[in-house]
Amino acid sequence: MADHSGFNSVAYAMLEDITKALGASVESFFGADAQASKLAMTNEMLSLWLSLKSDENRAVILKMVRAAIAAQVD
Structure with a gap:
């Protein structure tokens, strides 16, 4: 099993579920290539989301x- 020090167990479990659904490894969320960087940012976003304590804060985010997303230019 990969070292997941620095991640809370809920965030890591969620990361494992996501990687299984994507057919990827947890390790693929970390690394130098662009895809791994995007996945690492996704992991950070999920960890931060799980840290929010109120529904009001989640609604703001x-x-x-x-x-x-609406402001993006294709």
Whole structure:
């Protein structure tokens, strides 16, 4: 099993579930290539999300992310 020091067990378990669904390894979330970097950022986002304590804070974050997506230029 990979060393997951620095991650809480809930975040790591969620990461394992995501990697299984993607057919990837946990290790693929970390590394120098662009895909691994994106996956590492996804892991960080999930860890931060799990750290939010209130529904109000989650609603604020969702609103910000939705606005950022809407503002993207293809």
